[in-house]
Amino acid sequence: MSVRLHCDVAEFGTAGARVRPVIRKSMHRHNEIELNFLESGKFDLLFGNARYTLTEGRLYVFWAAIPHKIVHLRQSSTFYWLTVPFKHFLSWHLPGRLIESLLSGKFVSDLSLGMPRRDSVQFATWMHDIRSRSKSRHEAMLLEVEARMIRLAGRLSQNSYAADADDGEGPPSPAILKAHQMARYICRHYVGPLSSNDVAEHIGLHPNYAMSLFKNVYGISIGGFVTRYRVVQAQKMLVMTNMKIEEIIGACGFKSTSQFYAAFKAHALQTPHQFRKRY
Known part of the structure; x- marks a missing residue:
């Protein structure tokens, strides 16, 4: 079913936070690549007009130029969000398949075993880097995010996919x-x-x-x-x-x-x- 999109436009740059999800009234969009990592819980995100369920311990990556908003809290949740300016994303040496997947509007999820604990520590470190005023820490963080994206691309064929718009489990509809x-x-x-x-x-x-x-x-x-x-x-x-x-x-x-x-x-x-x- 189609819904009319009321959308706020924003610009985040390199930014991030550890937060509890909040249901938004309006869609919003921004021209960064966004990474979400759920530390705990489960909630639903409307991406375009497709609804996705985000679950604990998974990394999600998407092109935030497509309107999106949190629409339903299934469980008490905490998650990290991180935005990467488009100029950095375009300059990274990422496999073409991942670039095309994101720019064609796929909502990419990494289902790899053994990554949640590492991602949790990594995102916590990145939040400290963002809050610091150190140029070297910011540069190191972007290099680490690029490396994480390369690892994600390496798993894209088997353990990652565009999450299902019905319940977030299984292959796309x-x-x-x-x-x-x-x-x-x-x-x-x-x-x-x-x-x-x-x-x-x-x-x-x-x-x-x-x-x-x-x-x-x-x-x-x-x-x-x-x-x-x-x-x-x-x-x-x-x-x-x-x-x-x-x-x-x-x-x-x-x-x-x-x-x-x-x-x-x-x-x-x-x-x-x-x-x-x-x-």
Whole structure:
């Protein structure tokens, strides 16, 4: 069932805390990668329009640009949250599969045995690092988070997956899988002309049904997701290359300069020139 998303936009940067979950009235989003580790308890998170149950001792990672909020507390819980600025995520040497999984909107969970105790200690250390004013501690923390993400990527094929939108246990539902297939197709074909009909045809669905399914899962239209992903790729090129902005426009699939600048300002909340100068 589709719900209307009322969404607050925020910017966290490198931040984190150990907290008790609180039910929010409004969805919120921010352009960082977010890590959640549940120290104890269980609660439900709405991610896009899909509902996930987060359980004790597990690490969850997701792209927080997709609207999300805590909607139900199943048990008394304590969890850590940590946000990583997009510029750091884009500069890390992560396997392509993990990057694509996150940027295609998957809600990734690590189910590996033996990691909860290590993660608990690690997150506690990272919280101290964040509160410190030491540049070296911040840099060390980011290196350790990168290493944890690499370990997560190594387990992605067997012990990690996009958590089930019904109860957080077992493989994803067929509807979620179809939505992820569409998102992956977008991630791989964003440079050329790409319509909602093209995406629907790729997975054999009627366009109207495909658009409804996609929005129900991600809380954003197919066209909106295409634009957002193109902006993400532009951000990556601005940070990691010396390409001229005129070259980036075409390399990211935008049809015109005006379309690019409008989309970038809407999603990044600043111009491409400001973004490059800042990062």
